[in-house]
Every structure is written in structure tokens, then in C-alpha cells.
Amino acid sequence: MEVILKEDVNNLGHRGDVVKVADGYGRNYLLPKKLAMEANAANKAVIEQMKASAVRRSAKEKGEAEQLLTQLNDVALVFERKVGENDHLFGSVTSADIAHGLETKGFNIDRRKVHLDEPLKSLGEFLIPVKLHREVTAHIKVTVKAEEAAAE
Known part of the structure; x- marks a missing residue:
């Protein structure tokens, strides 16, 4: 057909x-x-x-995507997650988390535009591609760090 x-x-x-x-x-x-x-x-x-x-x-x-690209390239997101021994994360950082983080900074980006092969399950810094248009892709710096332990 x-x-x-x-x-x-x-x-x-x-x-x-x-x-x-x-x-x-x-x-x-x-x-x-x-x-x-x-x-x-x-x-x-x-x-x-x-x-x-x-x-x-x-x-x-x-044109709109290129304008947004200049704003997004300066954005850095930090996620705090609980960790176990050997810095193993409990849970992960998903594309929905990244989209929500961008939304709190004033960018309305659909989670499907955040191209994450698999959720982030380790500590560190990552460069995550966000496809704004067929020909325009922004890269956002995402940092995953250990959650501070509560005072005992």
C-alpha cells in the first residue's frame, strides 16, 4: 500500500x-x-x-530550534540520587527526569526528544543529546551525584 x-x-x-x-x-x-x-x-x-x-x-x-539551541547549550542539570556501596545508584536518571529538570529551568522539552539509550545508572557527568529538530541537536550536561546523608 x-x-x-x-x-x-x-x-x-x-x-x-x-x-x-x-x-x-x-x-x-x-x-x-x-x-x-x-x-x-x-x-x-x-x-x-x-x-x-x-x-x-x-x-x-x-529557526526556533536553533534559537533554543543557543540557550540549551549553557544548561547544566544536577541530579542527586541515593547510592549504595561501590557508588551503585538506587534507581536511575531517565529521560523523563531530564525533561522535568529542563521544565523547572523554563524549557518545555518533550521527554521523547531527550535521546537516552538507557537510563543513567552511575555517578558522573554525561553529555545528553536533545533532538530539537531533524537537523538541530543540543547537548545538555547532566551530573549525577550522591545524595548527602541526613544528619544522624
Whole structure:
């Protein structure tokens, strides 16, 4: 089945692309979630208008992302976590934690844009990529340190 993508879909294509997908994937996932529409003659005429507006929208989003990039590169987040022996963390720092930390500093970033291969489970400093746009990626300095023990 051929579909026209209305939005960027990871590992498939970008907005406005005509792609060939399995019938079930198109019918059960892409079409109901309004991520794509069937590629027929009428829709192919509409796609030209969509591509023009997509180029304008993408340029605007990229400009906003580059502006945000300059602000985010100076941001450093510090997380305190309980540790056991050998500096082993109880719990971890996840992309949701990082997104929440950015939100407290005034940046509204979706947790799915924080690219963490796996949660941070050790102490130290990490450089975490945040994909703001298809072509713009910021790197945030995240420090995980031991929580201070309460006075006994």
C-alpha cells in the first residue's frame, strides 16, 4: 500500500513523502493516527500544497530550534540520587527526569526528544543529546551525584 506521510515518522520518512508500507501497518497504525493518507490521484494533487507548506513550517521550526539551541547549550542539570556501596545508584536518571529538570529551568522539552539509550545508572557527568529538530541537536550536561546523608 502506498501512503503519503502527513508527519515525520521515524525509520519511515518525512512529511510529504510517498512511501510503500505493509497493508496492516498503513491501515492499522498510520491512517488511524492521522500520520498518513492513502496515495490516490486526488491526494497526490494535495501533496504538492502540503510540501510547500511543510517547507515553510520546517524552516520556521528549524529557526526556533536553533534559537533554543543557543540557550540549551549553557544548561547544566544536577541530579542527586541515593547510592549504595561501590557508588551503585538506587534507581536511575531517565529521560523523563531530564525533561522535568529542563521544565523547572523554563524549557518545555518533550521527554521523547531527550535521546537516552538507557537510563543513567552511575555517578558522573554525561553529555545528553536533545533532538530539537531533524537537523538541530543540543547537548545538555547532566551530573549525577550522591545524595548527602541526613544528619544522624
